[in-house]
Amino acid sequence: xxxxxxxxxxxxxxxxxxxxxxxxxxxxxxxxxxxxxxxxxxxxxxxxxxxxxxxxxxxxxxxxxxxxxxxxxxxxxxxxxxxxxxxxxxxxxxxxxxxxxxxxxxxxxxxxxxxxxxx
Amino acid sequence: xxxxxxxxxxxxxxxxxxxxxxxxxxxxxxxxxxxxxxxxxxxxxxxxxxxxxxxxxxxxxxxxxxxxxxxxxxxxxxxxxxxxxxxxxxxxxxxxxxxxxxxxxxxxxxxxxxxxxxxxxxxxxxxxxxxxxxxxxxxxxxxxxxxxxxxxxxxxxxxxxxxxxxxxxxxxxxxxxxxxxxxxxxxxxxxxxxxxxxxxxxxxxxxx
Numbered sequence: 001x002x003x004x005x006x007x008x009x010x011x012x013x014x015x016x017x018x019x020x021x022x023x024x025x026x027x028x029x030x031x032x033x034x035x036x037x038x039x040x041x042x043x044x045x046x047x048x049x050x051x052x053x054x055x056x057x058x059x060x061x062x063x064x065x066x067x068x069x070x071x072x073x074x075x076x077x078x079x080x081x082x083x084x085x086x087x088x089x090x091x092x093x094x095x096x097x098x099x100x101x102x103x104x105x106x107x108x109x110x111x112x113x114x115x116x117x118x119x
Numbered sequence: 120x121x122x123x124x125x126x127x128x129x130x131x132x133x134x135x136x137x138x139x140x141x142x143x144x145x146x147x148x149x150x151x152x153x154x155x156x157x158x159x160x161x162x163x164x165x166x167x168x169x170x171x172x173x174x175x176x177x178x179x180x181x182x183x184x185x186x187x188x189x190x191x192x193x194x195x196x197x198x199x200x201x202x203x204x205x206x207x208x209x210x211x212x213x214x215x216x217x218x219x220x221x222x223x224x225x226x227x228x229x230x231x232x233x234x235x236x237x238x239x240x241x242x243x244x245x246x247x248x249x250x251x252x253x254x255x256x257x258x259x260x261x262x263x264x265x266x267x268x269x270x271x272x273x274x275x276x277x278x279x280x281x282x283x284x285x286x287x288x289x290x291x292x293x294x295x296x297x298x299x300x301x302x303x304x305x306x307x308x309x310x311x312x313x314x315x316x317x318x319x320x321x322x323x324x325x326x327x
Contacts, residue, residue: 015213015216018210018213021206021209021210021213022206024206025202025203025205025206028202028205028206029199029202029203032195032198032199032202032320035320035321035325036191036195036325038325039191039325043174043327044191058326059326062321062322062325062326063321065321066317066318066320066321066322069202069314069317070314070317070318073205073310073313073314073317074310074314077205077206077208077209077306077310077313078307078310078311084133084135086133086135086140087135087139087140087143090140090143090144090146090147091143091146091147091150093147094147094148094150094151095147095150097150097151097154098150098151098153098154099154101151101154101155101158102154102157102158102161105158105161105162106158106161106162109162
């Protein structure tokens with residue numbers, strides 16, 4: 001048994017098939033096209049009269065689309081869905097800290113510009 | 120299972136290959152590294168006192184006019200190729216694990232080609248931006264943009280070099296299924312570079 005197969009045997013799972021990899025690739029491509037399409041109809045050259053109504057939803061939609069792409073790559077291409085849970089823990093725990101750092105720094109900066117500078 | 124693989128399996132307290140735990144730990148630390156760079160970009164977003172700006176035109180007090188700096192179609196092409204490269208590298212890994220040398224060499228070559236194109240796109244983009252008046256110290260946007268995307272581009276270049284060494288190994292028949300973990304580690308790093316770009320692309324280029 002090769003080294004990789006040993007690794008998967010430890011978890012009792014095997015890696016996805018090429019067909020599933022292609023399906024995930026197609027979904028990633030479609031999600032990216034959606035991102036750029038949304039940008040085009042909101043801010044780009046194809047922005048129409050409905051653009052102002054989309055603008056409030058633009059950032060949440062972008063974040064949701066990129067989160068979906070991130071999760072697909074992590075689960076299927078990085079094999080976190082099949083591999084040992086320790087790998088998920090080693091990846092997700094710093095990811096939570098990273099997300100907290102980004103949100104905390106943005107909140108701190110917003111507070112600084114809203115209150116601290118004027119005070 | 121070979122005796123060597125069996126021994127390697129038993130030598131670790133977790134039962135997992137130490138090299139794979141190490142690459143995941145490294146990737147975890149890289150998450151925090153890029154979080155600082157993304158934070159830096161976001162807290163400085165929209166606070167530049169002078170242009171050029173990413174999405175808006177700007178005229179300097181001296182009357183010099185600057186167009187918005189970003190070119191979304193080119194970056195979209197680079198993004199698509201980076202996503203495809205993630206698909207190609209898992210197919211190369213699958214080929215390596217099955218012992219299919221043809222699939223390994225072909226898909227790994229395609230991955231490297233996508234990585235080279237992406238790095239080239241970034242070099243072109245940076246050069247183009249400098250010619251249009253956006254240097255590293257021009258404004259807050261320039262400093263935080265070049266720092267974030269420059270570090271990502273450096274990671275892409277390192278990934279291309281890593282994958283290229285494995286491609287040469289594969290060409291010389293030195294990457295048999297028993298050594299496919301070598302490619303799996305490089306593939307995990309490459310996917311990480313891809314997921315970082317999945318965040319950077321909308322945050323930097325699309326969201327205004």
